Amino acid sequence: MASGKIIKLVVFELLEFAAFSVPTLVIMEQFASAYQGTKNGSERTHYWLIVSCSIAYVAGVSLLIWVPLKVVLYKKRHLYKKIIGWRPVLVMCVVLTTLPSFSFSIAVTEVQKSTNGSATLLSDSLPDLPVSLVLLSLIVVDIIEKLRIYPLRGSQxxxxxxxxxxxxxxxxxxxxxxxxxxxxxxxxxxxxxxxxMPQPRNHVTVLAGPMEPSFQSGILRTMSQRDVRAELFLRSFLMWSDTVEMVRVAGHPAVFKSGWLYPVYIFSFISLLRMVFTPKNPLLSSLGILMQDLPFIFLRLSLIIALGTITPVLGLCKNVLVTMSYIYFNYVTKLRPFSAFETSPF
Structure with a gap:
């Protein structure tokens, strides 16, 4: 009978491979359907040709890149330990799956424009399933890579x-x-x-906040259970909620019928590059500002000025406040006028 570790390894690898291959096949099938619509006739040669190319692409990168790298990481543990600060599996997913998927998602819109002759004849909204599937696959791989170090049975x-x-x-x-x-x-x-070491004379004790409750019995104790493995799923989805919202904006008719579709997808892809880095990388906070919040400020502000509030103002406020708080508490507070440490009596 297979051990729990073998079952866990097989399940994780199958889920990661599915997340690596399925989005590309779905996006390419959507592109094949759109391209077939440009041909007047019942012949579906172009459709099956594009689908065959997508299957060949997935099979090629899987056999030449995905599987060999997975075997090396599993067999050569000393090489895996030398990889510091970034995750090879997420690199493959972002470069080999997300980038082609976003590119062909834009190509679908361009093909539909050329078919109808005008952007005004396009559908009222883009299908949400393909793009959501791409982001969901990335989040699933991110969760699996974080979950590998934890056991799936017992308390942890x-x-x-x-x-x-x-x-x-x-x-x-x-x-x-x-x-x-x-x-x-x-x-x-x-x-x-x-x-x-003697305490400095101007040392001020930091006041503690309100005390947290503690439940030792009853239904409240059951409800107060916390496990890092369960919270990992919540944090992973919340971390990418801003990018998900930005990609959702691309489905608005005023965006995908105009040239705004390109900057939305480009900046959304740039924000996804943070997945490459490990969760506790010291550079992750600054990269989050440079790759997501700061570009999203200019993108959201431009969209609101040009097209109205198609993107939530709350998202713009989030990007502005996160960027300003990061700059203030990490850099401005080190300047002489702001360097005095003080606490509030309340």
């Missing part, structure tokens, strides 16, 4: 809590050892006593 505490527990135990052990040493040899304990 997040690594952040583990680090806190380990640090606390180490501190308790150190204090215990010092007490034992002081009982055995007071002189040596006095010599080993660490130097305590």
């Amino acid at each position: 505490v997040g690594y952040e809590n583990n680090d806190i527990c380990v640090t606390s135990l180490q501190q308790i052990k150190t204090v215990t050892e010092q007490v034992v040493r002081s009982d055995e040899n007071p002189a040596s304990a006095q010599a080993a006593k660490p130097n305590v």
Whole structure:
């Protein structure tokens, strides 16, 4: 009987391969249908030719890139440990799946424009399924790559809590050892006593916020259960909600019937490049500002000025506030007029 680790590995690999291959096939089939519409006649040669090319593309990149790289990462663990700060699987998905899918999604609109002779004769909205499938596939691969380090059975505490527990135990052990040493040899304990740095005179204690409740029994204790594996799904979807909203704007008639479709897809793809980096990469915060929030400010502001509030004003406010808060708390507070540390009495 197969072990739990083997089953977990097989399921994860099948889900990742499906997320890698299915979006391209769906987008290419949509493009084939649109291109077949330009041909007057019942012959479907062009349709099956494009579908065959899409199948050949997926099979080629899978056999030449996806499978060999997966085997290398699984067999050569020492090479995998040398990869720092980025994730090869997400690189393959973004470059080999998302980029072609976005490109052919734009091509579908251009083909429909050439067929109808005018952008005004296009449908009222673009189909949402293909683009949503592309983003969902990326999020699924992102979740799987984060979930690999966690077991799927039994309770599991997040690594952040583990680090806190380990640090606390180490501190308790150190204090215990010092007490034992002081009982055995007071002189040596006095010599080993660490130097305590004096607190600065202008040191101000940070006031704590409201205390959080704690439930030890009953239905409230059951409802207060938290697991890092479940929260991982929520964080992964919330992280890309802004990009999802921006891609949804591309389906608005005023956008895909005009040249605004190109900047929307381009900036949305640029924001997805952050998936390549590991979740705890120190550069991820600054890259989020440079690749998503800052470009989305100019894109959303331009769309609102040119086409009206087809994109929510709340999204623009989110991008502005996130960018300003990042710049202020990371850089402006280090300047002399803003460097004084102070707390609120309330």
